[in-house]
Amino acid sequence: MAQYRVKIEPRENCISDMVCVSICPDVFEINPDDNKSQIVEKYREGGNIAVGIIPEDLATCAQDAANACPVQIIILEKV
DSSP: OOEEEEEETTGGGOOOOOHHHHHOTTTEEEOTTTOOEEEOGGGEETTEEEEEEEEGGGHHHHHHHHHHOTTOOEEEEEO
């Protein structure tokens, strides 16, 4: 099964509208400290809150979230 790297880049550009969380809550959540989007802990790569490795079955919802992001900072790539 393929895996995908998902990045929130640059994360500081997040405007906290939560569209990614509402579309794909298995991958994205809001950080309680700065109210910006982050990758859920389960999928974080090396503990980085802005980069994660997700399974193929979550790639569609992550891509839908990327497409809907008003500031276009979510990047999805096959690894």
